[in-house]
Amino acid sequence: MAERQFFKATDPQEACDLLAQYGGKARLLAGGTDLMVAVNQRQLSPEVLVYLGDSGLNYINSESDNLVIGAATPFTDIMGSNLVREEAPLLAEVISHIASPAIRNVGTIGGNLANGSPAADSATALLALGASLKLVSKAGDRVVAVEEFFTGPGETTLEPTELIQEVIIPKKAGEAKWAYRKLGKRKAQTLSIVSVAICCPLDGGQCQGTRIALGAVAPTPILASEASALLEGKILSEGLIDESAKAAADASNPIDDVRGSAWYRRRAIEALVRQLLAQISA
Amino acid sequence: MYSLEFTVNGQLCQVAVDLKTTLLEVLRDKLFITSPKVGCNTGDCGTCSVLMNGKLVRSCITNALSAQGKEVTTIEGLAEAGELHPLQEAFHDNYGAQCGFCTPGMILASKALLDENPKPTREEAKEALSGNLCRCTGYGKIIDSVMAAAEQMAQAKS
Numbered sequence: 001m002a003e004r005q006f007f008k009a010t011d012p013q014e015a016c017d018l019l020a021q022y023g024g025k026a027r028l029l030a031g032g033t034d035l036m037v038a039v040n041q042r043q044l045s046p047e048v049l050v051y052l053g054d055s056g057l058n059y060i061n062s063e064s065d066n067l068v069i070g071a072a073t074p075f076t077d078i079m080g081s082n083l084v085r086e087e088a089p090l091l092a093e094v095i096s097h098i099a100s101p102a103i104r105n106v107g108t109i110g111g112n113l114a115n116g117s118p119a120a121d122s123a124t125a126l127l128a129l130g131a132s133l134k135l136v137s138k139a140g141d142r143v144v145a146v147e148e149f150f151t152g153p154g155e156t157t158l159e160p161t162e163l164i165q166e167v168i169i170p171k172k173a174g175e176a177k178w179a180y181r182k183l184g185k186r187k188a189q190t191l192s193i194v195s196v197a198i199c200c201p202l203d204g205g206q207c208q209g210t211r212i213a214l215g216a217v218a219p220t221p222i223l224a225s226e227a228s229a230l231l232e233g234k235i236l237s238e239g240l241i242d243e244s245a246k247a248a249a250d251a252s253n254p255i256d257d258v259r260g261s262a263w264y265r266r267r268a269i270e271a272l273v274r275q276l277l278a279q280i281s282a
Numbered sequence: 283m284y285s286l287e288f289t290v291n292g293q294l295c296q297v298a299v300d301l302k303t304t305l306l307e308v309l310r311d312k313l314f315i316t317s318p319k320v321g322c323n324t325g326d327c328g329t330c331s332v333l334m335n336g337k338l339v340r341s342c343i344t345n346a347l348s349a350q351g352k353e354v355t356t357i358e359g360l361a362e363a364g365e366l367h368p369l370q371e372a373f374h375d376n377y378g379a380q381c382g383f384c385t386p387g388m389i390l391a392s393k394a395l396l397d398e399n400p401k402p403t404r405e406e407a408k409e410a411l412s413g414n415l416c417r418c419t420g421y422g423k424i425i426d427s428v429m430a431a432a433e434q435m436a437q438a439k440s
Contacts, residue, residue, distance in 0.1 A: 100413020
């Protein structure tokens with residue numbers, strides 16, 4: 001058996017070099033809240049681990065029009081950041097519903113995304129905020145919109161030699177009206193059965209570029225584009241909200257699983273979108 | 283195998299670990315510190331909770347090598363010179379423990395809370411302990427214990 005190897009990357013460049021060297025054999029380790037569960041359950045036996053905890057990817061910066069968050073920033077730091085609370089309060093709110101304090105202390109935003117879960121709560125927030133991700137490899141970097149990042153359950157557009165360097169959130173999203181709700185089996189330490197995040201910039205009461213994001217109701221976190229488009233340039237009314245809520249339910253493609261049935265999820269999406277849009281219009 | 287060097291309850295330790303070893307395995311199987319329990323082993327139940335550099339973490343899903351050079355505190359490290367920590371006293375006095383399986387994790391989660399927020403509301407205490415499951419008590423007495431400890435510690439300070 002080849003010797004297992006553990007590396008502590010001191011910067012993203014070193015992590016990229018290691019990924020280039022070991023290709024698909026290497027796994028990135030940040031908080032380990034997903035990876036070590038898979039190891040404990042014997043679903044994963046990594047040959048090479050590249051630890052990102054000291055790789056300089058823990059930061060929250062304001063850069064001209066964007067809020068930029070390093071991929072290895074733990075949720076607790078993001079949730080507690082005044083910058084995030086000002087520029088992207090929706091993200092702080094969503095994170096407060098993720099798992100529990102101990103998990104948020106080490107679990108990172110990049111790890112949550114790279115894990116590719118259809119129920120990844122941070123993804124729902126980032127979709128609604130119109131965020132994008134900077135991916136880097138030894139070959140260079142690229143920026144992808146969050147809606148193009150997820151390709152299936154547990155699958156993303158990340159190449160085996162690539163890592164997420166940072167999350168880029170447009171600051172103007174901070175001025176928009178927003179609302180969020182997650183339904184789980186219990187209040188804390190729970191995976192979403194359904195989650196909805198809505199970001200709704202209002203111009204003189206008219207919706208301009210609303211983004212309605214749905215979690216845990218399709219193979220990936222998704223944007224309900226039609227449900228959003230229906231609202232464009234209009235003032236939220238009861239009839240319009242109803243129409244949008246139905247379109248959101250139509251955009252979903254849920255499954256039956258241990259947490260809830262497809263039937264329930266479709267109905268819950270409609271109810272949540274209706275409730276959240278009403279909250280925004282109030 | 284790799285050499286892990288870290289501090290546990292103030293004592294420098296060195297153990298050999300592999301890529302897949304968890305901090306919980308190091309504590310229980312190599313150092314024989316058995317207060318962190320093996321509950322779910324998936325990070326859900328909280329009974330393996332310890333403090334790492336003062337922050338509450340799940341030792342069962344903490345890769346041992348990520349503890350390199352860090353300071354870990356378990357419940358064994360709370361009492362000082364034979365005196366129980368006020369949280370331990372409060373859990374005792376307020377019947378905050380029944381079977382005891384979740385208690386080390388509960389007390390460490392409470393310590394993490396009080397270190398950051400010495401005067402929490404009941405709601406804040408519930409939120410801080412939301413990732414720690416108890417199957418005996420119904421949580422009421424546990425929250426009572428945290429609130430009592432906070433009060434006692436505030437009085438001791440003034």
